[in-house]
Amino acid sequence: METCIYNVIAFYMLAAVILGSAVMIVAVRNIVHSVLFLAACFISMAGIYLLLDAVYLAIIQVLIYAGAVCIMIIFGIMLIRRADMKESNLFNKQTKLAAGVVAMTLAVYGILAGKTAWTDVTSNVPVPADSLDKIGGLLLSQYVIPFEVAALLLTVALIGAIMLAREVKADGDN
Amino acid sequence: MVTISLTHYVMLSAILFSIGLFGVLAKKNAVSVLICIELMLNAVNINFIAFSKYITPADFMGQIFAIFVITVAAAEVGVGLAIIIAIYRNNLPVDLDEIDWLKW
Numbered sequence A: 001m002e003t004c005i006y007n008v009i010a011f012y013m014l015a016a017v018i019l020g021s022a023v024m025i026v027a028v029r030n031i032v033h034s035v036l037f038l039a040a041c042f043i044s045m046a047g048i049y050l051l052l053d054a055v056y057l058a059i060i061q062v063l064i065y066a067g068a069v070c071i072m073i074i075f076g077i078m079l080i081r082r083a084d085m086k087e088s089n090l091f092n093k094q095t096k097l098a099a100g101v102v103a104m105t106l107a108v109y110g111i112l113a114g115k116t117a118w119t120d121v122t123s124n125v126p127v128p129a130d131s132l133d134k135i136g137g138l139l140l141s142q143y144v145i146p147f148e149v150a151a152l153l154l155t156v157a158l159i160g161a162i163m164l165a166r167e168v169k170a171d172g173d174n
Numbered sequence B: 001m002v003t004i005s006l007t008h009y010v011m012l013s014a015i016l017f018s019i020g021l022f023g024v025l026a027k028k029n030a031v032s033v034l035i036c037i038e039l040m041l042n043a044v045n046i047n048f049i050a051f052s053k054y055i056t057p058a059d060f061m062g063q064i065f066a067i068f069v070i071t072v073a074a075a076e077v078g079v080g081l082a083i084i085i086a087i088y089r090n091n092l093p094v095d096l097d098e099i100d101w102l103k104w
Helices: A005-027 A031-051 A055-080 A095-115 A131-140 A144-165 B006-026 B030-054 B061-089
Strands: none
Touching: A005 A031, A005 B006, A005 B030, A031 A055, A031 B030, A055 A131, A055 B030, A055 B061, A095 B006, A131 A144, A131 B061, A144 B061, B006 B030, B030 B061
């Protein structure tokens, strides 16, 4: 399908950046550096979305993940930590057990992805060029109920986050 | 001729999901567990968009699903950080090994 060699090179470079920064997110001991690698990971994931012809998803990936979510996590860290950040991102005692579980999960994924006959289900139709128009139309016609429910969910989450994180009065009630 | 097929994207997403899962299981700090959950959700999004491109390119089902996943992930980070801040406000540790009030 994609015969252009630049797409192949771009895929491998973006995949290397994504996986490298994902490993660094888990491996570094300073949680602020971890969030920095998270932002790099999200931005290169937007590149992967562009390779997959999902322009709108790439835009909101940069806007919401690299912009909002990373900044929110940084603010959260700054609010809950005041001592030094050097040893803020440590492993717990279950590291070996977790590695075993993850290795088994990855093996199952690999076997299933290798055994599935993807060529039977893939269609050779290219993604329509005006994907932004199509997504906007679908969100307001066929998927309007989930769209409104998502709006409600965001409102509830906003109010809930404010209620939870609000300053607690010294005398105890509220 | 070298091409990128659906399998490449599925494997990239599987490895990314596994790294995120390892972080969720093995990290001590609650904030880094939240970060690793974000990694897992992003791996799922790569899968959705790859399937949307290669299997049903015309009706955008995977892309719309990915939009909802991003929405729910943003809400989840907000509420999760608020809970962590509330725990910290009560002068309790945010290490997940210490948060075991619901255990017994």
